[in-house]
Amino acid sequence: MILEGKKVLIMGIRNKWSIAWGAAQSAYENGAQVIFTHSEFENEEKINSLISQIPGSKSFPCDAGNDESIRKCLENVKAEYGKVDGILHSIAHANTDDLRNDFILTSREGYAHACDISAYSLVAVARIAKEIDMLNEGASIVAFTYYGAEKAIEGYNVMGVAKAALESSIRYMAVNLGKDKIRVNGISAGPIKTLSAKGIKDFNSILDIVEERAPLHENVTTRQVGDATSFLFSDLSSAITGEIIHVDNGFSIVGV
Numbered sequence: 666m667i668l669e670g671k672k673v674l675i676m677g678i679r680n681k682w683s684i685a686w687g688a689a690q691s692a693y694e695n696g697a698q699v700i701f702t703h704s705e706f707e708n709e710e711k712i713n714s715l716i717s718q719i720p721g722s723k724s725f726p727c728d729a730g731n732d733e734s735i736r737k738c739l740e741n742v743k744a745e746y747g748k749v750d751g752i753l754h755s756i757a758h759a760n761t762d763d764l765r766n767d768f769i770l771t772s773r774e775g776y777a778h779a780c781d782i783s784a785y786s787l788v789a790v791a792r793i794a795k796e797i798d799m800l801n802e803g804a805s806i807v808a809f810t811y812y813g814a815e816k817a818i819e820g821y822n823v824m825g826v827a828k829a830a831l832e833s834s835i836r837y838m839a840v841n842l843g844k845d846k847i848r849v850n851g852i853s854a855g856p857i858k859t860l861s862a863k864g865i866k867d868f869n870s871i872l873d874i875v876e877e878r879a880p881l882h883e884n885v886t887t888r889q890v891g892d893a894t895s896f897l898f899s900d901l902s903s904a905i906t907g908e909i910i911h912v913d914n915g916f917s918i919v920g921v
């Protein structure tokens with residue numbers, strides 16, 4: 666029970682296919698009290714029905730693109746549950762057109778939107794969480810990223826740019842927050858069929874290529890990504906910060 670006595674906030678639950686759900690199940694089974702946030706655009710009834718499988722949990726609405734909404738959400742979480750030991754950022758969004766067309770056609774607005782929701786929101790969440798004093802000493806912040814931050818992957822487009830900003834933000838945040846013994850890390854997950862992934866052109870062929878070329882010849886599951894998240898939430902990873910860990914069955918280490 667590596668998370669016994671810890672409270673973790675999972676931001677970005679949508680449905681049972683969400684990687685956030687794999688992370689929540691792992692955190693709960695490893696002893697954590699789990700709290701959720703969901704986008705104000707999601708169906709609250711469906712989310713409540715899903716998370717009822719995790720005793721004592723509750724989900725709070727949060728628009729990652731609005732600082733006031735983030736503040737209100739985190740204040741509500743703190744009022745009901747007190748300080749937390751971990752926050753997972755499992756949130757991303759880009760305009761569909763920007764994932765369908767060539768990257769070079771991305772509009773100024775579409776570029777800003779993807780970076781705002783998928784990268785800046787992590788900075789805002791951490792800053793506001795600190796401002797309202799909701800992080801216990803030794804707290805661990807984790808965000809999900811993807812290989813498209815490092816390499817140009819057709820169809821990932823502006824989301825790759827946003828993930829590169831997210832990964833760089835993780836390093837800068839780790840430096841700032843290290844003074845308070847708060848760690849910040851990223852998990853670069855292999856491709857998983859989720860609702861968000863459906864927006865990416867030819868996603869099925871990405872899954873096929875990973876299965877063929879990854880050293881472990883499989884695609885990853887939400888639970889495997891969740892277990893790595895639990896490790897990063899736990900004291901077993903107390904000396905790891907500012908790091909991006911690939912949970913991708915080794916796909917990213919292969920050359921040709």
Ligand SMILES: NC(=O)c1ccc[n+]([C@@H]2O[C@H](COP(=O)([O-])OP(=O)(O)OC[C@H]3O[C@@H](n4cnc5c(N)ncnc54)[C@H](O)[C@@H]3O)[C@@H](O)[C@H]2O)c1
Pocket residue numbers: 677678679680682683684685703704705707727728729730754755756757758782809810811812853854855856857858859860861862
């Ligand atoms: N599925 C993959 O292949 C894959 C691979 C690597 C990383 N990731 C990352 O994992 C994370 C979770 O994605 P997922 O694949 O589980 O899909 P998902 O659709 O289940 O989760 C994405 C979440 O982002 C939330 N969101 C979008 N806009 C928001 C906003 N304005 N405010 C608050 N929440 C908002 C959605 O409501 C949803 O809960 C994302 O950061 C994604 O980029 C996914």
